[in-house]
Amino acid sequence: MALRHPGSIHPSTLPTCKSVYATSQEEKADRQGTLAAQLPVWRAYLPVLLEKFARIPDPRRPRSIKHKLTVLLTFGLFLFVFAYNSRREANRELTRPAFWELLREVFPEIDTIPHMDTVNRLLAKIEPDQLEEVLIQIIKRILRNRRLQALLVEKHYIIAIDGTQKLVRSLPFAKEALHRQHGEEVSYIAYTVEAVLVGPQGITIPLLTEFCENPIGEKEAFTKQDCELKAGKRLLTRLRKAFPKLRIMIVADGLYANGPMMALCRQLHLDFMFILPQDRLKSIWEEAEGLRKLEKDQKLNYHWGNREQNFWWVSDIDYEFQEASGTCRRLKIHVAGCKESWEEKGEKKEAHWAWVSSRPFTKKNILARCNHAARHRWNIEENILVEKHQGYQYEHAFSLNWTAMKNWHLLMHLGHLLNILTLHAEALVEKVRQLGFRGTIKFLRETWSNRWINRDQLLALCTKPPRIRLAF
Known part of the structure; x- marks a missing residue:
């Protein structure tokens, strides 16, 4: 029988209450503050991911390339970061101008909008070992930065x-x-x-x-x-x-x-x-x-x-x-x-x-x-x-091609890792206690998709160097 550990930092239950906002301005301010807490994590790790994605050899014919390999892998990653249920749903939501225009302000490298079928065809050609190496390098970076020392038991x-x-x-x-x-x-x-x-x-x-x-x-x-x-x-x-x-x-x-x-x-x-x-x-x-x-x-x-x-x-x-x-x-x-x-x-x-x-x-x-x-x-x-x-669709058949299935699985782990780092940031602790993990991811997804923050505010948040403090 499992026992909830006395030292666990996760909320055991979520509060049962109505909306905490009295006006739309309060909600807007809260969403802006939540996005400001998420951005440092993204700005600390997404550029590293994009750089390592770019090092993966592109198996496609050079003259037939429309979307950069980095863009395709990033859109596949965001399918799991925003907890979409399928490639079809991600196609519909991630290609909305309100979302990707805002995202491109932070990451100019994402300059085109691919179809998820294009992502799937690429994943069928990439060696899974190359994508797994990206995950390993990100974990090593986190360990080198001593962000996980609180998890040590007997060293x-x-x-x-x-x-x-x-x-x-x-x-x-x-x-x-x-x-x-x-x-x-x-x-x-x-x-x-x-x-x-x-x-x-x-x-x-x-x-x-x-x-x-x-x-x-x-x-x-x-x-x-x-x-x-x-x-x-x-x-x-x-x-x-x-x-x-x-x-x-x-x-x-x-x-x-x-x-x-x-x-x-x-x-x-x-x-x-x-x-x-x-x-x-x-x-x-x-x-x-x-x-x-x-x-x-x-x-x-x-x-x-x-x-x-x-x-x-x-x-x-x-x-x-x-x-x-x-x-x-x-x-x-x-x-x-x-x-x-x-x-x-x-x-x-x-x-x-x-x-x-x-x-x-x-x-x-x-x-x-x-x-x-x-x-x-x-x-x-x-x-x-x-x-x-709870949002990562572990058992969903994103592809029945064996190689593509393994690569979708690795992107799922990368998306989950990025969410773990985001949701355990000290600035988001209270929001997670209020909404839970799934609720906070949904809250952030709606904030990005529905333009609760304008371009000037977003760029102002990007001027400061990213600083991350994890709540464990």
């Missing part, structure tokens, strides 16, 4: 990984798609494994995505398909390659609590905290239960939110497993458990948790590793729900 950044279904069709839309057979019916699936940077404040920042995909021409597709664990291993390898010196702690569910995955984390110098279900790694459970009876001083009671927690831990357990090659290996791992009790609607409730760790537990680090790190594996579940159901 490590917490990265949660998990798999989810992106798309399912009854027809074979791509050769790389996975196959699932129920009787005579066959489904074709796009499945992804996500890596998300999480923090005790409830912050989630998308990092990398690994698609489960079958090799083209695979003859035994139904018996030797790609799976979440294989994709997870590739994702961890790419993660370490992208951030070779970053201190990282991986948190994940019980699927990843196995010998090969833990050995890979050790090889890549990744700290980890995996959920340890009761029905997995029985030899570890037996040894942990036996040592727990002997080491009775390794306990800690703690009051967390509305719950009473009783922690226990056991260190230095030898775990032997066999690799796919048949080689036997031994790892030294550490186990911690927690019994939680609380009262809800007059009824007493209880929950049990257990984790397997790469580092020993002590009374000094048990709370940080369990409450501030491992428990935030749940944040990736919330992040996936946000991207699926």
Whole structure:
């Protein structure tokens, strides 16, 4: 059962009230102030994005180019920044003169208005690795600027990984798609494994995505398909390659609590905290239960939110497993458990948790590793729900071309990242508490589209150097 973290900065509920404006002038002033709070983030990161977009090799024929590659990718990005539901809706809204004329005042590079079908054709030709590199470079820039240090736990950044279904069709839309057979019916699936940077404040920042995909021409597709664990291993390898010196702690569910995955984390110098279900790694459970009876001083009671927690831990357990090659290996791992009790609607409730760790537990680090790190594996579940159901259309088929689908997915992550930085700016905290994340994005979209601010006011806002302070 998920628990709302006591340190979360996000509002649990939104106020139920009528409009706070008495006159249209009050609304205009509020919209201008909100736009003034958004612009510093855009002016700090959009030029960087435009510069990195321009470095991507253009796969089109030079003489047939009408729109610059930068313009096409930016319009694809704004589809997700303004939370449009489809390419059709983005075509209708983003091409309105009231919007793009105002936008061009801030970013003169956006000098034409493309059709979303043109964007889609470009995305079908660009290598996804090139667009993913843009996302990685933006994350590195944020890390270098020390804007995410508040997310550190034991001097490590917490990265949660998990798999989810992106798309399912009854027809074979791509050769790389996975196959699932129920009787005579066959489904074709796009499945992804996500890596998300999480923090005790409830912050989630998308990092990398690994698609489960079958090799083209695979003859035994139904018996030797790609799976979440294989994709997870590739994702961890790419993660370490992208951030070779970053201190990282991986948190994940019980699927990843196995010998090969833990050995890979050790090889890549990744700290980890995996959920340890009761029905997995029985030899570890037996040894942990036996040592727990002997080491009775390794306990800690703690009051967390509305719950009473009783922690226990056991260190230095030898775990032997066999690799796919048949080689036997031994790892030294550490186990911690927690019994939680609380009262809800007059009824007493209880929950049990257990984790397997790469580092020993002590009374000094048990709370940080369990409450501030491992428990935030749940944040990736919330992040996936946000991207699926709260404006980013994670499961929408923007394209059935495999390459274009992956590039639309990367633009979605870039748009989500830009919104996260915007909505966590200190100047927008009160507006987010009033309207929520989706409401604030809608509020900003209406402000841009309906000309609540004139050209002179906008240019005046652009004369000052952008300064950003994040509210976490």
